[in-house]
Amino acid sequence: MSDSLFSDAELVSTWLERHFASEDVAANRLLEAMAYAALNGGKRLRGCLVISAGRCVAQITGSDVRMDNLLSIAGAVELLHAYSLIHDDLPAMDDAELRRGKPATHIAFDEATAILAGDALQTQAFSILASDELAIADDVKIALVATLARASGVAGMAGGQMLDLQAEDKVLDVAEIRQMQDLKTGALISASVLMGAQAQGATDEMLAALASYADKLGYAFQIADDLLDALSDAEQLGKPAGRDAEQNKASLVSLLGLEEAQQITVQLAQDAEQALSRFGSAADDLVALARFAVNRSY
Amino acid sequence: MSDSLFSDAELVSTWLERHFASEDVAANRLLEAMAYAALNGGKRLRGCLVISAGRCVAQITGSDVRMDNLLSIAGAVELLHAYSLIHDDLPAMDDAELRRGKPATHIAFDEATAILAGDALQTQAFSILASDELAIADDVKIALVATLARASGVAGMAGGQMLDLQAEDKVLDVAEIRQMQDLKTGALISASVLMGAQAQGATDEMLAALASYADKLGYAFQIADDLLDALSDAEQLGKPAGRDAEQNKASLVSLLGLEEAQQITVQLAQDAEQALSRFGSAADDLVALARFAVNRSY
Numbered sequence: 001m002s003d004s005l006f007s008d009a010e011l012v013s014t015w016l017e018r019h020f021a022s023e024d025v026a027a028n029r030l031l032e033a034m035a036y037a038a039l040n041g042g043k044r045l046r047g048c049l050v051i052s053a054g055r056c057v058a059q060i061t062g063s064d065v066r067m068d069n070l071l072s073i074a075g076a077v078e079l080l081h082a083y084s085l086i087h088d089d090l091p092a093m094d095d096a097e098l099r100r101g102k103p104a105t106h107i108a109f110d111e112a113t114a115i116l117a118g119d120a121l122q123t124q125a126f127s128i129l130a131s132d133e134l135a136i137a138d139d140v141k142i143a144l145v146a147t148l149a150r151a152s153g154v155a156g157m158a159g160g161q162m163l164d165l166q167a168e169d170k171v172l173d174v175a176e177i178r179q180m181q182d183l184k185t186g187a188l189i190s191a192s193v194l195m196g197a198q199a200q201g202a203t204d205e206m207l208a209a210l211a212s213y214a215d216k217l218g219y220a221f222q223i224a225d226d227l228l229d230a231l232s233d234a235e236q237l238g239k240p241a242g243r244d245a246e247q248n249k250a251s252l253v254s255l256l257g258l259e260e261a262q263q264i265t266v267q268l269a270q271d272a273e274q275a276l277s278r279f280g281s282a283a284d285d286l287v288a289l290a291r292f293a294v295n296r297s298y
Numbered sequence: 299m300s301d302s303l304f305s306d307a308e309l310v311s312t313w314l315e316r317h318f319a320s321e322d323v324a325a326n327r328l329l330e331a332m333a334y335a336a337l338n339g340g341k342r343l344r345g346c347l348v349i350s351a352g353r354c355v356a357q358i359t360g361s362d363v364r365m366d367n368l369l370s371i372a373g374a375v376e377l378l379h380a381y382s383l384i385h386d387d388l389p390a391m392d393d394a395e396l397r398r399g400k401p402a403t404h405i406a407f408d409e410a411t412a413i414l415a416g417d418a419l420q421t422q423a424f425s426i427l428a429s430d431e432l433a434i435a436d437d438v439k440i441a442l443v444a445t446l447a448r449a450s451g452v453a454g455m456a457g458g459q460m461l462d463l464q465a466e467d468k469v470l471d472v473a474e475i476r477q478m479q480d481l482k483t484g485a486l487i488s489a490s491v492l493m494g495a496q497a498q499g500a501t502d503e504m505l506a507a508l509a510s511y512a513d514k515l516g517y518a519f520q521i522a523d524d525l526l527d528a529l530s531d532a533e534q535l536g537k538p539a540g541r542d543a544e545q546n547k548a549s550l551v552s553l554l555g556l557e558e559a560q561q562i563t564v565q566l567a568q569d570a571e572q573a574l575s576r577f578g579s580a581a582d583d584l585v586a587l588a589r590f591a592v593n594r595s596y
Contacts (some may be wrong), residue, residue, distance in 0.1 A: 027457030028479060029464065034452060079498035087417060092409035112463050113391035115413065118454050119385060121452035124418065124425045130443035145428035145443055153421035154332060158414050165410050166327065179324060221485030 005048055005288055012047035013039070016073045020072050025254055033109045034124070035119035038082040041096050041100045044222070045190040045293065047074030049214070053196030057206055061268065069136055069199050073144065076128040077192050080148060083121035084113035084188075093165070114128070138198055144195050151191035160184025160269035174254045177252055185225075186218030193217075199258060205215075212275040213286060220268035221293040223261055226251040230258065230297075303346055303586055308414075310376060311337070313369045330430040331407045332422070336380040339398045343519070343591065344379050345372035350583035351494030351508055357580035359499060360487075367497050373444065374426040375490050378446060381419035382455055384412050391463070420450070421534040434497055440495050448456035449489035457480025475550055476517065483523075484516030487498055491515075510573040511584060518566035519591040521559055526594075527535035527554065561594040 020035040054070040057063075089096040089104040090111065095106050106114035128134070129144045136144075149154055160183025167180060193214040197207055230253050253261045272290040276283035354366040355361075387394040387402040389407065395405050404412035426432070427442045434442075448454055458481025465478060491512040495505055513560040528551050551559045570588040574581035 023452070025453045025457055026481065027452055027460040030452050083417075087413055089412075090413065093412060111389075113460065114416040115385055115388065115390060116460050118417070119381075120452040120456040122420055123447050123456065126443060127447035127451060130440050130447060138440050142428050142436050142439050145424060149421050149425035149428060152324055153425060154321070154328050154418040155323045156419065156421075158418040159323055159328055162328040162411065162414050165414075173410055183324065191340075274569040278519065 005052070005285060006284075006291070008051045009050045011043040011067075011071060012044040012051070012074045015075045015258040016078060019075055030116055030120060031115060033105055034082075034121050035246065036108055037086050037105045037114075037117055038066070038079055038121065040082075040102055041223065042078075042082075043296070044074075044078060045289065046077045046188060048289060049192040049286075050074040050077055050196035052289055053193045053210055054200040055196075056210075056276075056282045056286055057197045057200040057202040057238075060187075060206065060279060061201060063200060066135070066199065068133055070196055071197055072128055072134050073195050074192075076125040076148065077188070079084035079121045079128070079197065080125040081154055081188060083118040083125070084161070086118040086121070086273065088161065090114060091138045093161070140198060140201075143198050144271075147180055147191050147198065148196050148255075151187040152275065156183055156191075157185075160187065172255075173251065174255060181219060181222040182215075185222045186215065187193055189218035189221060190214035207261060208279065209275055210286075213283075213290070215277065216272035217290045218267045220265045220272065220290065223252050223265045223268070224294045227251075227265070237238045269294045303349065303350070303590070306346045306349045306583075307342040309365075309369060310342040310349070310357050310372045314376060317373055323459060327411060328414055328418060331411045334381075334406055335384050335397075335403045335415060336419065337375055338380075338400055338468065340357045340376075340378060340380075341594070343587070344375045344585060347487065347490040347512075347584075348372040348375055348494035348497075350587055351447045351491040352498045352575060353494075354508075354574075354580045354584055355495045355498040355500040355504055356579060358504065361498060364433070367432055368494055370426055370429075371493050371497055372434050372490075374498050375493065377419045377426070378423040378450055380488060381416040381423070382450075382459070384416040384419070386459065388412060389461070399466045399572055402492075404517060411516075416440060418473070438496060439497075442549075445489050445492050445496065449485040449512065453486035454481055454489075455483075458485065470553075471592040472550065474551060475553065479517060479520040480513075483520045487516035487519060488512035497588070507573055508584075511581075511588070514519050514566045514570035515591055516575065516590045518570065518588065521563045521566070522592045522594065524551040525556065525559055525563070567592045 007048070020031065020039065023031055050073050051070045052069075056064050058065040063115070066231055086101060086105045088094050089099055090106055097104055099105075102108070104114075125148065126145060129141060129148065131263050134141060149172060153156065160180055161178040164184055167266050172180065190211060193210050220261055252264065256264070269290045273287045278285055314336055317330065320338065323329055348371050349365075349368045353363050355364040357393055358389055383397060384403045386392050387397055388404055395402055397403075400406070402412070407415070423446065424443060427439060427446065432439060437552050450456065458478055461516040462482055471479065488509060490503060491508050502507070550562065553560070567588045571585045572582055
């Protein structure tokens with residue numbers, strides 16, 4: 001990533017650390033597990049997308065970047081993402097013992113605590129969007145809640161995870177894999193872009209261009225993830241490699257082969273870039289994020 | 299319950315049935331599991347509290363009852379409650395195979411689907427509060443999201459469930475049990491009352507009286523639940539009776555004995571009634587709900 005994107009990722013991580021440091025609740029162990037999962041490294045891609053999209057819209061419209069608001073929204077999206085990772089790793093789901101090189105939450109704590117930590121992280125995400133710390137008009141806050149809920153629920157991330165689980169027993173075609181991955185991964189990536197843009201007052205036209213970008217980016221990101229799973233070793237990945245093939249998981253890599261999958265990600269990243277061409281240099285960070293998404297090694 | 303409360307409960311159930319009938323998503327099995335859990339009978343106490351509190355405030359202020367809005371809010375609260383029941387019943391949590399006389403969601407479907415169904419039901423609750431179907435000013439919608447999130451997260455229901463799990467290994471005193479139950483059950487009951495009142499434009503003074511009522515009602519309801527567990531047979535309860543003692547769960551019933559616990563619930567119901575005395579007959583339904591909460595046999 002470029003320097004400014006790295007520093008965005010650090011700002012998001014710092015925001016999350018402060019967020020958990022300021023909480024004081026009776027259920028300490030639960031808060032610990034939530035913090036463990038949310039502060040466990042990670043690329044902060046979704047948080048960076050919130051900030052970069054917000055910055056892009058601010059530059060086009062000539063308005064001030066409200067970094068405080070963008071960071072709160074980025075934090076909310078990252079908490080939502082952290083919840084999904086905890087639950088995905090559970091024994092009944094992907095049964096993964098490692099996440100980013102460290103024990104998964106249900107290993108570091110226990111299964112019940114992990115389930116509850118995921119539950120409470122989801123709640124926290126919506127709580128932040130409805131809180132006073134977000135200095136945004138109420139109609140925009142409602143739009144943010146609606147965007148995040150749409151991306152996360154039965155017609156979004158949770159629905160995609162269900163299709164993914166069901167895919168273990170059957171052979172999906174390319175269109176079915178795309179639908180599953182659009183829901184499972186793409187929806188929250190798109191929501192990140194849209195929420196950053198909404199917070200900075202994007203017009204419908206800007207949102208449409210950003211949605212087109214995010215759609216392609218999300219798909220490219222997911223295929224790149226599958227390629228990493230197929231090609232990497234465990235140390236680089238921070239989790240066991242080759243899990244998809246082992247679990248007979250549907251992926252474009254297994255269906256089309258490595259080479260074609262790689263070509264598709266490169267094409268998708270270019271298409272994502274193309275969708276933002278009208279924004280000129282205002283979209284530089286978003287373009288860099290699309291390139292990072294397909295070229296990353298972790 | 300009185301006739302009007304029974305009909306409220308039916309209206310809430312009908313709203314939920316229509317809600318699921320109108321959804322059309324790719325992840326059908328997930329939607330089925332969500333509907334299975336949410337439509338599986340239940341007293342709809344929380345939904346009734348939303349409606350009765352809204353009706354009470356409308357009568358005091360002389361405004362129209364917006365039944366469409368109250369039903370959407372009642373539906374959102376019931377979906378949130380349904381999510382908590384699915385996750386509470388999971389093998390890693392209370393490991394309950396029956397819920398309301400039918401197989402728990404993880405038995406009727408499978409564990410992974412049950413986890414996801416709970417996750418998506420929580421999302422759906424927030425989605426409804428942010429949706430256009432709720433014809434309420436945006437600042438009130440944000441207040442509703444904030445109230446529901448506060449009641450559900452680490453400082454509310456999820457936090458209480460964590461304390462409950464931790465209590466299996468130690469002996470709690472009366473104050474610790476009260477704190478745990480206030481969070482685990484009381485918070486969402488209070489939120490139901492407050493959200494119905496907020497939707498109908500309650501003043502801060504009204505909200506304070508209703509919060510005091512709800513606080514006592516919530517605690518009375520939980521002790522009554524523990525009494526039912528200790529006294530009922532499985533058929534009446536729709537789930538195995540005596541589970542609390544078996545799992546060495548902390549409850550006032552085990553700590554103080556049946557008689558004192560019963561006296562406390564009666565006193566709490568009277569205190570709840572007293573908190574609403576200034577509202578006169580406008581609070582009749584809420585008073586009836588408090589009496590039902592302690593006298594119910596299921």
